[in-house]
Amino acid sequence: MQRATDLTIGRTGRSPGIPWSMVMEVAWKNVRLRYKSSLLGFLWTLLNPVLYLLIFLFIFSRAFAEVENYPVFALTGLILWTFFATTSAHVMGSLVENAHVLRSLAVPPLVFPLAQSLAGLFNLVLSFIPFAFILFAFGWRPHPVIILIVPVTLLFAGFVLGVSMALAALNVFFRDIGLLWNALLPAMFYITPIAYPPGLIPQDLRWIIELDPLHHYIRMFRTVVYEGRWPEGDAWVTTAGLTALALILGAAVFRRLRPGFIANY
Amino acid sequence: MRPGELMMRLRGVGIDYLVQRYGYRSIKEYLVSIGSKRLLERKRIVQDLDLDIAAGECFGIVGRNGSGKSTLLRLLAGIIEPATGTYEVRGRVAPMLALGVGLEPELSGLENARLCAMLMGGDRPAMRSTLENVRDFSGLSEDDLRMQVKRYSTGMMARLGFAIATANDPDVLLIDEVLAVGDVAFQQKCYDRIGEMKRKGCTIVFVSHFLGEIQRICDRAGCMEGGRMVKVGNVHEVGVHYHGLLGIPTEA
Missing domain, CATH: 3.40.50.300 (P-loop containing nucleotide triphosphate hydrolases)
Incomplete structure (x- = not known):
């Protein structure tokens, strides 16, 4: 048997690469599982932001009369927010939930955070279709720059992956990370200008939202979708920088903590 | 060898x-x-x-x-x-460190066989032969295999797990x-x-x-x-x- 020697496990013989076919299979499983035993299935992805939108419309639409087409403004923020909140939570739990597999099969741990992120991204892209109809109903019309939604979404997905792979790794050691994150999410939701226009923040407090990475991605997403404009150069630089930073830091944390995973799942 | x-x-x-x-x-x-x-x-x-x-x-x-x-x-x-x-x-190493590893309760036996074959480092042909092996060896009927694994008894899980692990001539x-x-x-x-x-x-x-x-x-x-x-x-x-x-x- 010739093949056997090629597959030797040992100090030297291990390939450090990511098994993408495995990642895709697990991602596809995650997509199917999310809606397997629910009646509304995929509609749940829409329900959450739409409910928020209704609440916003009810409470804020008068308050923010200066915002042109407030429903479109709010919904563009909500779409990204929902992706951030759900994907980060799913990725964070992905290592601990698959502890059984990670303890018994030679699966690289990174497979699970990657697969959950991909499943989240898939879901987001799929949800763009019904959201387009909702936006259309509110009088939104697509502009050719809408194509930029692709790089903007990818940049944001990379950022979410970077942040949540660090969370997933930390969560192996301290389950409080999950609880802490759940407590932090609503705070981030209100700090980030999602329901309200950023212009509402007083000038001397502006630095707070400038430090909030989510704000930069949402602003850029709105520039493309809501304003139908090409984002400025520094918006690209900021978001690309944030994504690179999140991925580098996330990977560093993950690498550093990985040797301890096996005894602490 | x-x-x-x-x-x-x-x-x-x-x-x-x-x-x-x-x-x-x-x-x-x-x-x-x-x-x-x-x-x-x-x-x-x-x-x-x-x-x-x-x-x-x-x-x-x-x-x-x-x-x-x-x-x-x-x-x-x-x-x-x-x-x-x-x-x-x-x-090629086939680990059986626990039976039923990687089985997803919401998926059917066959879907699980596919998934587990991948998790064990298999490719598409390996997946196919795993499915065959599960049909031949597990002793589970086609109906059982199309049923969600959460409805399986412990013994059925063991059968499925063992069949998946020993597939592909390790x-x-x-x-x-x-x-x-x-x-x-x-x-x-x-x-x-x-x-x-x-x-x-x-x-x-x-x-x-x-x-x-x-x-x-x-x-x-x-x-x-x-x-x-x-x-x-x-x-x-x-x-x-x-x-x-x-x-x-x-x-x-």
Whole structure:
């Protein structure tokens, strides 16, 4: 048997690469599982932001009369927010939930955070279709720059992956990370200008939202979708920088903590 | 693989687990020390382990709880890396460290077979042959296989898990006392299957608390105690040694 020697496990013989076919299979499983035993299935992805939108419309639409087409403004923020909140939570739990597999099969741990992120991204892209109809109903019309939604979404997905792979790794050691994150999410939701226009923040407090990475991605997403404009150069630089930073830091944390995973799942 | 050729070669292998030190106080200390103090403590689980296992051999490992048997299997399965020493495992390894690993309750038996084949490092052809093997060997009907796994009995899960793990003609089979579940008929079927794989030249490492099981299928055995392989020899010698450790008198 010739093949056997090629597959030797040992100090030297291990390939450090990511098994993408495995990642895709697990991602596809995650997509199917999310809606397997629910009646509304995929509609749940829409329900959450739409409910928020209704609440916003009810409470804020008068308050923010200066915002042109407030429903479109709010919904563009909500779409990204929902992706951030759900994907980060799913990725964070992905290592601990698959502890059984990670303890018994030679699966690289990174497979699970990657697969959950991909499943989240898939879901987001799929949800763009019904959201387009909702936006259309509110009088939104697509502009050719809408194509930029692709790089903007990818940049944001990379950022979410970077942040949540660090969370997933930390969560192996301290389950409080999950609880802490759940407590932090609503705070981030209100700090980030999602329901309200950023212009509402007083000038001397502006630095707070400038430090909030989510704000930069949402602003850029709105520039493309809501304003139908090409984002400025520094918006690209900021978001690309944030994504690179999140991925580098996330990977560093993950690498550093990985040797301890096996005894602490 | 020719019989007699070495399949596994371990030299001076030590395996460490990084265990959290003392709960939440340690986080504070860790943060205050800005990372100079270690958050995790190294605990040696397996040490100074030398082991040679030849192709086609069935090697049994006995030992008390916590003696490092499962950790050693994890090393052989490629799940963990040793802290010291060198090791080599040749061929395609099929780990059975627990039955039903990776089974997703909401998915059907067939969907699970596909998924598990991928998790075991398979490709698309491997996936297909896993499905065939599951149909042939598991003894589950087509209806059962299309049913969600959450409705399976423990025995059915074991059948499915065993069929998935032994698909694709592995060169090395690692078994960690997983055959205790399932009915007697299924256990017999598993032993038959293990025997068949052995005849095909598959190398088997079999961990068990029960000497009887080891004596039934293994050619050679080792006894572990405190992370060391304290005795290697034929199943009888190792059995006597193990009983000595447990304080059980052995006849003759």
